[in-house]
Amino acid sequence: RLCGSVLSVKLSDIAKLFNISKIHSPVIIDRTFDLPEDHTFKKANGNGRFGAYKSSKGKRSFKIAFKGEALKEIEGKTFFDDQVVTRSNKDESIMNFTSYQYERILDWIVGFSYDATPLEPEEFVRDWKDKWLETITKMKNHLSKPILKQENKKTAAPFATSGKQDGHNPSATACH
Secondary structure, three states: OEEOOEEEEEEOOEEEEEEHHHOOOOOOOOOOOOOOOOOOHHHHOOOEOOOOOOOOOOOEEEEEEEEHHHHHHHOOOOOEOOOEEEEEEOOEEEEEEEEOOHHHHHHHHHOOHHHEEEEEOHHHHHHHHHHHHHHHHHHHHHHHOOOOOOOOOOOOOOOOOOOOOOOOOHHHHOOO
């Protein structure tokens, strides 16, 4: 079944997703298959809004605390079909949901920095902590290196000057 740019195929008990734009040299064969009557793209792809992705870790129940900018981002939005968001205090809300999209959710909440904190499942909390420790280690290594100053070379203006000496061309930056 074709859904946008993704092809969903069910082989035995495993649903496979293929990115159509990455398929090269397709071959048409005389074999056909039928999807189950109750098959839907949404049902087959993780109970979430993070694209056509299903983790090998299976379906998990998640509990994440949101505050600050992350709280503003999630308020009033649906990220998971079964999400329940409850206000724990005036500055924090807890989101409970299930999903198959483990790694995508991990990347999503890391993007909120310290404004999103996983509470469950335990493995997810450990993976979140490990991801932050890895990031902190990389930043420490990066910041310990000397910053090289680059030579200040004059470069040509990226657009025509229209006779102006300052290199500013209003027509080059205007939206048409």
